Every structure is written in structure tokens, then in C-alpha cells.
Amino acid sequence: MMIFLYVVAGYFVCKWLLRSLCLLCVGLLCRCAVRRHKRLPKSQQPSSNEVRDSHMRQSVVRYLFGMVRLVVYQTARIPSHHIRNLIYRHILCLQMDAETTVYYGTEFRAPWKIRIGAGTIIGDQCVLDGRNGISVGRNVNFGTGVWIWTMQHDYNAADFGLSDKGMVTIGDRAWLGPRCVILPGVNIGEGAVVAAGAVVTKDIPPYTLFGGIPARQIGVRNTNLTYEFDGKNHAPFL
Incomplete structure (x- = not known):
């Protein structure tokens, strides 16, 4: 046996x-x-016409x-x-610190434009669209299935072209709940919490709790946070 x-x-x-x-x-x-x-630099990158x-x-x-x-x-x-x-x-x-944990099944788009700080945990099956840049701080916690988008189609454009609303930034010790969606150009403040399933369309102030579709403030968070993640994973093979 x-x-x-x-x-x-x-x-x-x-x-x-x-x-x-x-x-x-x-x-x-x-x-x-x-x-x-x-x-x-952008001035030297081939244009769409070229x-x-x-x-x-x-x-x-x-x-x-x-x-x-x-x-x-x-x-x-x-x-x-x-x-x-x-x-x-x-x-x-991908610009990730040695103490960063990325779990099984996560998808990175344009990973060379994504920066992830020390202690941050990226849960299973997340999608990080870095085409316009994503900056994630230290000790951030991503739940399962978090989606971050930095580019989307303009539904009013005659050619259905892409709109550029800028990069997404996430402050230290923020917590993104399972299945939440962060749309282009959003800034999430330090220590902020996004509830499970929320769709974030605008900036979130530090140490606030947002939830719903579209996300709105539903609470506040303790500002005296001291925890730090050590980068160790709970499932070594996943």
C-alpha cells in the first residue's frame, strides 16, 4: 500500500x-x-494606428x-x-514583496504594472487587472474571488472603445471581502473594509466600512490597528 x-x-x-x-x-x-x-515611455509605444x-x-x-x-x-x-x-x-x-501570499487560481493582467506590499494576502480565484496600474499597500487582506478592474469599455463610445480612469490604489491594512468588485480609478483608504459582494464605484475614506451595490458607507472601523501578516500561508500547496 x-x-x-x-x-x-x-x-x-x-x-x-x-x-x-x-x-x-x-x-x-x-x-x-x-x-x-x-x-x-508612452511616446515611444506603438500607437493603435501603427x-x-x-x-x-x-x-x-x-x-x-x-x-x-x-x-x-x-x-x-x-x-x-x-x-x-x-x-x-x-x-x-510582478512587483511583490517576499512576504506576500498569493493563493491558488489568482489571475493577473499586465502583472508588470502591479505592486503588492509586504504581508498582503491575495485569496483564491482573485482577478487583478493591472493594465492601468494597481498599487496595494502592506498587510492588505483579499477575500476569495475579489475582482479589481482598471480598464473598461465606454458604452457611449461609437467604437465601444476603452475608457481610461486611472489606476486603483489600496491602502495599508484594508480588507476586501469575498466577491467584491473594485472598478477603475478607485482609491481605497488605509484600514478601510469592503463588505462581501459590494461593487465599489467611488473612493473609500480610511477606516470606513462600505457595502452594497453600488457600495456606500455602512459603518466605521477601529483606527488603532497594529496587526501584521508574516507571509506564511495556511495551505502550502495551494
């Missing part, structure tokens, strides 16, 4: 190691594109960023915090 268990365990370990190795190889191919996009003028150029750009999405999706499902963090930091250029 023990031999059978060891064989099964060895099979899954080898499977995930090979999967991680493949992701690292794919990630290295798209790393140069990520780095280059990150360094170029991209449309060259079908080949457009295809290459879509292919490269499709590879990035593939690496993000597959990385999120590797049952190892150490391997995931290695890929997030050194391949996808």
Missing part, C-alpha cells in the same frame, strides 16, 4: 515539475516582450501577450507557492 502511495505521489510531483519547467521556458520567451513594454497598419506586427504583439496570458493562467494552477512566486517575480515582473 505504501509503495502504491509513493508511486502516485511521485507521478503528481513529476507532472507538476515538468509543467513548471515548460512554463518557465515559455515565460522566458515572452519575458523580453514584457520588459521592453515596461521600459518604453499596429493596424501592419498586420504582421499586430499578429506578433497579440501572440506575445497571448503567451503572457497563458503563463499567468497556468502558473495560477501550480500547487506550490514557491514555484508560483518565482514565475510571478522573475518572469512576469
Whole structure:
């Protein structure tokens, strides 16, 4: 019986190691594109007209960023915090502190534009859309399934184009409840709490409690907060 268990365990370990190795190889191919996009000032980045003028150029750009999405999706499902963090930091250029915890299934979009402070915990199945930038402070707690969006379509635009409302910032020791949604351009103050299922459309002052759709203030929070998370995860393989 023990031999059978060891064989099964060895099979899954080898499977995930090979999967991680493949992701690292794919990630290295798209790393140069990520780095280059990150360094170029806006004035030097190709405009939409320039991209449309060259079908080949457009295809290459879509292919490269499709590879990035593939690496993000597959990385999120590797049952190892150490391997995931290695890929997030050194391949996808996510700016995360060593004491940050990111749980299983989280999706990052444009991860090189996301910064996460020490002690912050990102729960399972979250989505962080960093296309316009996300800055998360220290000791922030994300519940399961939190969605943060920094870009969305303009429903009044004739071409259904994207609207740019700026980055999302989240202050130290904020707490985002399960399944809440943060919309583009929102600033969440230090120590603020967003209730489960809330949809946040405007800034939240520090140490307040917001809930509902759209979110409104429903309470306040103690301002004498001293807790700090140490970055240790409760589920080492998830």
C-alpha cells in the first residue's frame, strides 16, 4: 500500500515539475516582450494606428501577450507557492514583496504594472487587472474571488472603445471581502473594509466600512490597528 502511495505521489510531483519547467521556458520567451513594454515611455509605444497598419506586427504583439496570458493562467494552477512566486517575480515582473501570499487560481493582467506590499494576502480565484496600474499597500487582506478592474469599455463610445480612469490604489491594512468588485480609478483608504459582494464605484475614506451595490458607507472601523501578516500561508500547496 505504501509503495502504491509513493508511486502516485511521485507521478503528481513529476507532472507538476515538468509543467513548471515548460512554463518557465515559455515565460522566458515572452519575458523580453514584457520588459521592453515596461521600459518604453508612452511616446515611444506603438500607437493603435501603427499596429493596424501592419498586420504582421499586430499578429506578433497579440501572440506575445497571448503567451503572457497563458503563463499567468497556468502558473495560477501550480500547487506550490514557491514555484508560483518565482514565475510571478522573475518572469512576469510582478512587483511583490517576499512576504506576500498569493493563493491558488489568482489571475493577473499586465502583472508588470502591479505592486503588492509586504504581508498582503491575495485569496483564491482573485482577478487583478493591472493594465492601468494597481498599487496595494502592506498587510492588505483579499477575500476569495475579489475582482479589481482598471480598464473598461465606454458604452457611449461609437467604437465601444476603452475608457481610461486611472489606476486603483489600496491602502495599508484594508480588507476586501469575498466577491467584491473594485472598478477603475478607485482609491481605497488605509484600514478601510469592503463588505462581501459590494461593487465599489467611488473612493473609500480610511477606516470606513462600505457595502452594497453600488457600495456606500455602512459603518466605521477601529483606527488603532497594529496587526501584521508574516507571509506564511495556511495551505502550502495551494
